[in-house]
Amino acid sequence: MGIPHIFCHKNRILLGELIKTDFKLRYQGSVLGYLWAILRPLLMFAILYIVFAKILRFGDGIPHYPVYLLTGTVLWNFFTECTGQGIQSIVMRGELLRKISFPKYIVVLAATATALINLAINLCVILIFALINGVSPSWSWLLVPFSVVELYAFSLGISFLLGAINVKYRDITSIWDVLIQALFYAIPIIYPLSMVIESGSYGMLAAQVIMLNPIAQVIQDVRHNLITSQAVTTWEVVPGWYGLIPILLVILVLVLATLFFRKRSKRFAEEV
Amino acid sequence: MSKLPRCIHKSHKSTPSSDQAYAIRVHDLHKSFRLPTERAAGLKQAIFNWLKGVKGYTEQQVLRGVSFDIRPGEFVGIVGRNGSGKSTLLKCLAQIYYPEQGSITVNGTLVPFIELGVGFNPELTGRENVYLNGALLGFSHKEMDAMYDEIVHFAELEPFMDAKLKNYSSGMQVRLAFSIAIRARGDILILDEVLAVGDAAFQEKCNDYFASLHGEQTVILVTHSMENVRRFCDRAILIENGKVAVEGKPDVVATAYNNLWKKED
Numbered sequence: 001m002g003i004p005h006i007f008c009h010k011n012r013i014l015l016g017e018l019i020k021t022d023f024k025l026r027y028q029g030s031v032l033g034y035l036w037a038i039l040r041p042l043l044m045f046a047i048l049y050i051v052f053a054k055i056l057r058f059g060d061g062i063p064h065y066p067v068y069l070l071t072g073t074v075l076w077n078f079f080t081e082c083t084g085q086g087i088q089s090i091v092m093r094g095e096l097l098r099k100i101s102f103p104k105y106i107v108v109l110a111a112t113a114t115a116l117i118n119l120a121i122n123l124c125v126i127l128i129f130a131l132i133n134g135v136s137p138s139w140s141w142l143l144v145p146f147s148v149v150e151l152y153a154f155s156l157g158i159s160f161l162l163g164a165i166n167v168k169y170r171d172i173t174s175i176w177d178v179l180i181q182a183l184f185y186a187i188p189i190i191y192p193l194s195m196v197i198e199s200g201s202y203g204m205l206a207a208q209v210i211m212l213n214p215i216a217q218v219i220q221d222v223r224h225n226l227i228t229s230q231a232v233t234t235w236e237v238v239p240g241w242y243g244l245i246p247i248l249l250v251i252l253v254l255v256l257a258t259l260f261f262r263k264r265s266k267r268f269a270e271e272v
Numbered sequence: 273m274s275k276l277p278r279c280i281h282k283s284h285k286s287t288p289s290s291d292q293a294y295a296i297r298v299h300d301l302h303k304s305f306r307l308p309t310e311r312a313a314g315l316k317q318a319i320f321n322w323l324k325g326v327k328g329y330t331e332q333q334v335l336r337g338v339s340f341d342i343r344p345g346e347f348v349g350i351v352g353r354n355g356s357g358k359s360t361l362l363k364c365l366a367q368i369y370y371p372e373q374g375s376i377t378v379n380g381t382l383v384p385f386i387e388l389g390v391g392f393n394p395e396l397t398g399r400e401n402v403y404l405n406g407a408l409l410g411f412s413h414k415e416m417d418a419m420y421d422e423i424v425h426f427a428e429l430e431p432f433m434d435a436k437l438k439n440y441s442s443g444m445q446v447r448l449a450f451s452i453a454i455r456a457r458g459d460i461l462i463l464d465e466v467l468a469v470g471d472a473a474f475q476e477k478c479n480d481y482f483a484s485l486h487g488e489q490t491v492i493l494v495t496h497s498m499e500n501v502r503r504f505c506d507r508a509i510l511i512e513n514g515k516v517a518v519e520g521k522p523d524v525v526a527t528a529y530n531n532l533w534k535k536e537d
Contacts, residue, residue, distance in 0.1 A: 010410050017407035099390040101367035171315040266370045
């Protein structure tokens with residue numbers, strides 16, 4: 001088996017076919033169809049914008065705050081959609097796994113692919129908004145794809161790990177739902193990080209802990225590279241080499257999760 | 273662990289011709305399942321079980337040392353009463369289950385049909401379902417293109433291929449699934465209880481097709497119909513309590529199968 005086997009011709013075809021099917025089925029029977037993939041995050045953004053930018057005035061002092069907020073919500077939505085679909089994927093395709101033999105990771109990849117496609121489209125929307133909002137294009141935009149890859153790797157790692165556990169313990173889905181609500185507030189998506197830093201004597205420490213989270217690091221990096229250099233990144237808050245912790249965390253989670261998934265996947269057909 | 277489970281699937285091209293004496297060789301296959309005892313399908317119960325030192329499952333031995341060879345071009349029937357381990361054996365052959373012990377060697381490509389129409393989705397059209405099903409069985413687009421017309425022709429569904437599957441009658445769905453199964457080009461075909469589909473005319477057509485496979489294609493057929501065993505098979509294997517009980521001529525095995533119940537009376 002080994003690594004070259006993973007993306008052999010046969011498996012690529014199956015992956016493509018599963019992604020195509022998911023994509024076709026997702027918005028079937030809705031009037032606006034695929035438009036919802038763009039509309040949903042935009043509408044959520046509108047709510048957050050009205051509450052936090054207009055009523056609570058969180059964004060004063062941050063240039064291009066609407067785009068700044070949109071970027072955060074789009075990346076966050078990608079993370080929740082990707083992990084949500086990924087964790088459920090093995091159980092959802094249980095019927096298939098019991099009847100036919102194919103590499104199980106394909107199911108997880110196919111489930112997360114839809115989120116990836118949606119993210120690509122939403123990033124285009126962000127770019128358009130940014131240009132309308134008066135953000136000037138810069139070379140640092142080219143760094144954004146690296147951040148996206150990092151976020152996807154992290155989501156995939158979580159999907160592999162929790163998706164494999166979810167086969168036996170269905171509680172995982174509910175636990176993850178709650179956890180993700182808490183995580184939302186632990187990441188500077190709606191509030192600026194400067195607000196945490198200035199909040200008291202432990203403000204700086206809190207900001208450092210917050211920024212060690214890979215999701216926070218990615219969101220702030222993308223904002224920094226895409227919109228405004230005022231977005232505080234991990235490198236600015238965390239001293240020296242500690243800034244590498246989020247990236248190492250992503251690699252660690254992905255590697256361990258993949259190994260765990262591979263070990264467990266042999267019994268999926270029996271347990272699911 | 274001195275005996276590691278092995279599952280070797282060789283392809284036709286890479287195997288020298290001297291190895292071609294058999295299409296499938298199963299040696300000393302063991303498989304057991306962990307059956308959850310109480311409600312062990314939750315985190316809470318799992319933690320309780322762990323604290324109490326209770327194993328949340330009981331081991332059930334399903335296959336206890338099954339061995340047999342199947343030669344290329346042979347039509348082999350596998351029979352046995354419910355729960356004897358036939359389907360588990362088939363799923364091991366199809367690489368869906370991993371055996372704990374023993375080995376399976378396969379020469380050639382294996383196309384398993386544990387169930388017809390795996391992955392069929394009612395919201396997709398007939399055509400889309402054929403290609404999806406094909407991809408799941410490991411066929412590329414090109415290979416499916418080559419098979420597609422034949423599949424549709426055999427199913428007699430030419431006018432309906434662009435209609436959604438949910439608008440098919442159940443008979444039409446099964447006919448489509450069955451046509452994929454028998455038109456799929458593989459060296460070894462595995463079929464589980466799928467002969468009885470469609471109306472009398474379609475069944476007749478299927479039976480003719482099976483008769484025509486004789487000597488051409490390696491087929492493993494799991495069935496409860498002794499009539500089919502006598503009609504199609506070159507050889508049959510009776511599985512009882514996870515072991516090969518009788519192996520030999522279809523007539524002999526069919527008689528032994530029918531005697532299973534007589535012994536008990």
